Structures are given as structure tokens and as C-alpha cells.
Amino acid sequence: MNGIEMKKYGILLIGCGHIGTQHIEGIYYRDNINVYAVVDTNLEKAKLTAKKYNAKHFGTDYHEFISSPEVDIVIIATYTSTHLLILKDSLANGKHVLCEKPIAGNLEDGIEFRDLVKNTKQKVLVALVLxxxxxxxxxxxxxxxxxxxxxxxxxxxxxxxxxxxxxxxxxxxxxxxxxxxxxxxxxxxxxxxxxxxxxxxxxxxxxxxxxxxxxxxxxxxxxxxxxxxxxxxxxxxxxxxxxxxxxxxxxxxxxxxxxxxxxxxxxxxxxxxxxxxxxxxxxxxxxxxxxxxMYGQIETLIDMIENDSPGSPTMDEVFEAFxxxxxxxxxxxxxxxxxx
Ligand SMILES: NC(=O)c1ccc[n+]([C@@H]2O[C@H](COP(=O)([O-])OP(=O)(O)OC[C@H]3O[C@@H](n4cnc5c(N)ncnc54)[C@H](O)[C@@H]3O)[C@@H](O)[C@H]2O)c1
Incomplete structure (x- = not known):
């Protein structure tokens, strides 16, 4: 060690279904990751995910955790129609975001999502995993x-x-x-x-x-x-x-x-x-x-946070495909x- 402590990013995972589980599976054991809380409207899913991936907290309502200073990054892995609202709540609480695709289910919400991302100082990466x-x-x-x-x-x-x-x-x-x-x-x-x-x-x-x-x-x-x-x-x-x-x-x-x-x-x-x-x-x-x-995605987001890099894909590229x-x-x- 050179005396500089590695920053550990506190993660709030929202949605412990098919893709949420893959997100946490790919990152929970990494040195720079700290799984702070996992949330699912289905309590049993949240509880099992917390147990398996060593999360400090679990629950059914993300509002309980989203303002915590221990959360740096919110992973949005819920249904598409909820992405915009959770993005807004995350940004309002000063959090960086890794959001599952697609950004929205309709054009109006997609435009609002893009504009919010382009006008915030926090970093947002949309998970186009390819x-x-x-x-x-x-x-x-x-x-x-x-x-x-x-x-x-x-x-x-x-x-x-x-x-x-x-x-x-x-x-x-x-x-x-x-x-x-x-x-x-x-x-x-x-x-x-x-x-x-x-x-x-x-x-x-x-x-x-x-x-x-x-x-x-x-x-x-x-x-x-x-x-x-x-x-x-x-x-x-x-x-x-x-x-x-x-x-x-x-x-x-x-x-x-x-x-x-x-x-x-x-x-x-x-x-x-x-x-x-x-x-x-x-x-x-x-x-x-x-x-x-999944770790490659988080690494990209961390690079955006630490080095102000543009991310891959950029929000413009995400929106164009959407x-x-x-x-x-x-x-x-x-x-x-x-x-x-
Ligand atoms: N990148 C990829 O390759 C990929 C693959 C599959 C799905 N997805 C996307 O990921 C999202 C989720 O898909 P999935 O396949 O994981 O679905 P899923 O049904 O397996 O999981 C969604 C989970 O979110 C929970 N949930 C819903 N609303 C919630 C809320 N408000 N708060 C907390 N938990 C909530 C549900 O209970 C469920 O457990 C969708 O947008 C989907 O398009 C991406």
C-alpha cells in the first residue's frame, strides 16, 4: 500500500430480480465496493439478496436508504416505468446512478431522463452492457x-x-x-x-x-x-x-x-x-x-466520477438508440x- 486508502463506493441496489441479482453478483466482493442496502418491493427477495451478498441493510422502500451518506451509487434495476422517478430521487439526494436500460417506456419520459442527466453534476451511466x-x-x-x-x-x-x-x-x-x-x-x-x-x-x-x-x-x-x-x-x-x-x-x-x-x-x-x-x-x-x-459497468461509472470521463455509451448515444x-x-x- 502507498498510504492512500482506496475509496469504497457505497451501493444501494433497487430491484433484486433477474438483472439486479446479476449486478450485485458481479460487484459485491470487489475491494472498492461496499453493498450498503438492497431493496425490493418483495421483502423476501430483498432479505435473501442481502444475506447472500452481505448487504448491511435491506427493505421494501428505497426512500429509507437513499439519503444515507453511506450511499454513493444507486443501481436502478426495477421495471422500466420506474426508472425516471428513481433517477429523480437519486439525483435529488446527490447520488450517482447506474440505471438499467431502457431509460423509459415512452418518448416523453425518455426526453426528461436525458435532460436530467445532461443537467446534473452527478454521474449517470445507463447499462448498455454490450x-x-x-x-x-x-x-x-x-x-x-x-x-x-x-x-x-x-x-x-x-x-x-x-x-x-x-x-x-x-x-x-x-x-x-x-x-x-x-x-x-x-x-x-x-x-x-x-x-x-x-x-x-x-x-x-x-x-x-x-x-x-x-x-x-x-x-x-x-x-x-x-x-x-x-x-x-x-x-x-x-x-x-x-x-x-x-x-x-x-x-x-x-x-x-x-x-x-x-x-x-x-x-x-x-x-x-x-x-x-x-x-x-x-x-x-x-x-x-x-x-x-457488471463490474466493467461500475468501473466505467467510477471513472466518470473520478476522472470526469464521458462514459460508454454517452447519454446522447443512449438516447439516440432509445x-x-x-x-x-x-x-x-x-x-x-x-x-x-
Ligand atoms: N441489461 C440487460 O441485459 C437487462 C436484462 C434484463 C432486464 N433488464 C432491464 O432491467 C429491468 C428489470 O428487469 P428484470 O428482468 O430484472 O425484472 P424482474 O421482474 O426479474 O425484477 C424486477 C424487480 O424489481 C422489483 N421492483 C419493482 N418495482 C420496484 C420498486 N419500486 N422498488 C423496489 N423494487 C421494485 C420487483 O419486485 C422485481 O423483483 C427492466 O428495465 C429490464 O428491461 C436489462
């Missing part, structure tokens, strides 16, 4: 290095078979799959090309009678540089899980197979396969990449093509 994923950063570099020529087509399918329809239904109450998950992949399309999505269209449907809105959406997009893409997403009891992540260029293509989809080589990591048309050759990379790099999803949803619902 920005912190080693495989995605490797693919971005391969594209930037010209390995596949000019990127022309992006193909993304990201659907899953529902194992807990009640939970999926609660998420669908706030937004459709194109908004919920499209924020990740429209951001990837804009990040990888350095271009902007300028046109959206698509279609959607309900496969469950009690789905609050389309639980399946297929969106098509055009980017300003001539690249096109599709994003297919759905969750339901009769939908199969499908993962397609493919980037097609003028000289070749890149295909990502996640570790979990590699039946016999899972231990190798993610598989990035590069096809070069000239020579008709393949190159494969095994990438030891954590799908949801705006595309809202317009894509509108295009699907009205069977129109929308130019942005």
Missing part, C-alpha cells in the same frame, strides 16, 4: 481494422422461450421487445458503423392472449451510410430461444456464437468466426468474455415506414 463486453469490443475492432470491408448488413435475432411468463408480462406492460432489447442492438449498429439509423419499419404480433402488447417484434432499419439491419426479438411460451449475431461486409462476415451456445467448446469462451471471401478462409477467435460485465426503438415500435404499431 459496450462493456469483450467480444463486442473485439468485433468492433475487427470492423474498424477493415477485416470484412465495409459493413453492409447486420442480422440480430434475440428471442427467448419464456420460463416465467408472469415476469415477462410485467416487463411487457412497460414496453415491447423492440424497445426493451432493441436499445442494445440499435446502439451496436450505430456504434459499429459510426453512422445513424435513418429509417425504421417492421411488424409484430401477440402469441399470448394476455400479453399487454406485442410480445414478438421484427424491425428493419437503414443507416445513413447505406448499411441495413434487422432486429428480431420476442419472448413467450411458444417462442424458441434464438441467438443470431452476424455482421456482413463487402469482403467477408463476422459471426458471434456466445459461449452458452457452444455445445462442446463452452469452456473456450465466445466464438468469433471471421469469413474472408478472398481465399474462402475462416479465422476463429476464442474470446474469454463475460456476457454481462429514440430509434420508440420510432420502430411506432412503425410496427401503425404499419408504416418512419424516416428519422
Amino acid at each position: 459496450r462493456h463486453n469483450t467480444s463486442y469490443n473485439t468485433m468492433k475492432k475487427l470492423i474498424d481494422d477493415g477485416e470484412i470491408g465495409e459493413l453492409k448488413i447486420v442480422r440480430v435475432s434475440h428471442s427467448h422461450h419464456s420460463t416465467d411468463w408472469e415476469r415477462d408480462k410485467a416487463l411487457l406492460a412497460d414496453c415491447s421487445p423492440v424497445v426493451d432489447c432493441g436499445v442494445h442492438y440499435f446502439d451496436v449498429m450505430q456504434w459499429f458503423t459510426g453512422s445513424k439509423i435513418v429509417e425504421v419499419s417492421g411488424f409484430g404480433n401477440k402469441t399470448e392472449a394476455d400479453a399487454p402488447r406485442n410480445n414478438y417484434t421484427f424491425s428493419t432499419v437503414k443507416l445513413d451510410n447505406g448499411c441495413i439491419g434487422f432486429f428480431e426479438a420476442g419472448w413467450g411460451n411458444t417462442i424458441a430461444t434464438l441467438n443470431v449475431k452476424e455482421f456482413i461486409g463487402t469482403k467477408g462476415r463476422i459471426t458471434l456464437t456466445m459461449r452458452d451456445n457452444r455445445v462442446s467448446d463452452r469452456e473456450e469462451g465466445d466464438l468469433i468466426s471471421i469469413y474472408y471471401h478472398e481465399g474462402r478462409e475462416y479465422r476463429t477467435l476464442n474470446v474469454d468474455s463475460e456476457y454481462k460485465n 429514440y430509434v426503438t420508440i420510432k420502430a415500435d411506432e412503425a410496427i404499431n401503425n404499419s408504416t415506414v418512419i424516416k428519422l
Whole structure:
């Protein structure tokens, strides 16, 4: 030790469900993290999470903890429709925020969220976790290095078979799959090309009678540089899980197979396969990449706090991807093509 004490960041986790648990799992044991409190409206979930991850406090109402001087960072991992209100409460109490995507379920709330973030001195990072994923950063570099020529087509399918329809239904109450998950992949399309999505269209449907809105959406997009893409997403009891992540260029293509989809080589990591048309050759990379790099996200936020760095993605990039999803949803619902 050089005599300088490492700052420990006090964490308040709000929402101990699917993604909240992954956040705390990825950070609770780190030297610079102190899990101050975990909160869920379901007391039992909060209690178990506190016990498992050694939180000092737990409860059902975040107002009980949010003003504590021991809290530096609030992690918002609740339903999408609650993100804006909890952001406001966090900022009003002088806290930094790591907020789950999407920022909101509708455009008005999304604009308010963006404006609040841009006008506060506290730091806010929105969890577009693929920005912190080693495989995605490797693919971005391969594209930037010209390995596949000019990127022309992006193909993304990201659907899953529902194992807990009640939970999926609660998420669908706030937004459709194109908004919920499209924020990740429209951001990837804009990040990888350095271009902007300028046109959206698509279609959607309900496969469950009690789905609050389309639980399946297929969106098509055009980017300003001539690249096109599709994003297919759905969750339901009769939908199969499908993962397609493919980037097609003028000289070749890149295909990502996640570790979990590699039946016999899972231990190798993610598989990035590069096809070069000239020579008709393949190159494969095994990438030891954590799908949801939760500590990487917190490290990014801490760097924003300590060094005033812009974060990745920036609030403008987050909002741009969110705006595309809202317009894509509108295009699907009205069977129109929308130019942005
Ligand atoms: N980044 C990703 O890859 C990713 C993946 C899944 C979900 N998400 C996002 O994370 C958010 C949560 O999704 P999930 O899958 O974890 O849902 P979930 O239903 O598994 O968990 C949400 C939890 O929040 C709790 N909760 C709701 N309102 C609350 C409040 N006001 N105070 C305290 N607790 C509250 C619920 O009881 C529940 O336990 C959504 O916005 C979703 O879109 C992101």
C-alpha cells in the first residue's frame, strides 16, 4: 500500500430480480465496493439478496436508504416505468446512478431522463452492457481494422422461450421487445458503423392472449451510410430461444456464437468466426468474455466520477438508440415506414 486508502463506493441496489441479482453478483466482493442496502418491493427477495451478498441493510422502500451518506451509487434495476422517478430521487439526494436500460417506456419520459442527466453534476451511466463486453469490443475492432470491408448488413435475432411468463408480462406492460432489447442492438449498429439509423419499419404480433402488447417484434432499419439491419426479438411460451449475431461486409462476415451456445467448446469462451471471401478462409477467435460485465459497468461509472470521463455509451448515444426503438415500435404499431 502507498498510504492512500482506496475509496469504497457505497451501493444501494433497487430491484433484486433477474438483472439486479446479476449486478450485485458481479460487484459485491470487489475491494472498492461496499453493498450498503438492497431493496425490493418483495421483502423476501430483498432479505435473501442481502444475506447472500452481505448487504448491511435491506427493505421494501428505497426512500429509507437513499439519503444515507453511506450511499454513493444507486443501481436502478426495477421495471422500466420506474426508472425516471428513481433517477429523480437519486439525483435529488446527490447520488450517482447506474440505471438499467431502457431509460423509459415512452418518448416523453425518455426526453426528461436525458435532460436530467445532461443537467446534473452527478454521474449517470445507463447499462448498455454490450459496450462493456469483450467480444463486442473485439468485433468492433475487427470492423474498424477493415477485416470484412465495409459493413453492409447486420442480422440480430434475440428471442427467448419464456420460463416465467408472469415476469415477462410485467416487463411487457412497460414496453415491447423492440424497445426493451432493441436499445442494445440499435446502439451496436450505430456504434459499429459510426453512422445513424435513418429509417425504421417492421411488424409484430401477440402469441399470448394476455400479453399487454406485442410480445414478438421484427424491425428493419437503414443507416445513413447505406448499411441495413434487422432486429428480431420476442419472448413467450411458444417462442424458441434464438441467438443470431452476424455482421456482413463487402469482403467477408463476422459471426458471434456466445459461449452458452457452444455445445462442446463452452469452456473456450465466445466464438468469433471471421469469413474472408478472398481465399474462402475462416479465422476463429476464442474470446474469454463475460456476457454481462457488471463490474466493467461500475468501473466505467467510477471513472466518470473520478476522472470526469464521458462514459460508454454517452447519454446522447443512449438516447439516440432509445429514440430509434420508440420510432420502430411506432412503425410496427401503425404499419408504416418512419424516416428519422
Ligand atoms: N441489461 C440487460 O441485459 C437487462 C436484462 C434484463 C432486464 N433488464 C432491464 O432491467 C429491468 C428489470 O428487469 P428484470 O428482468 O430484472 O425484472 P424482474 O421482474 O426479474 O425484477 C424486477 C424487480 O424489481 C422489483 N421492483 C419493482 N418495482 C420496484 C420498486 N419500486 N422498488 C423496489 N423494487 C421494485 C420487483 O419486485 C422485481 O423483483 C427492466 O428495465 C429490464 O428491461 C436489462
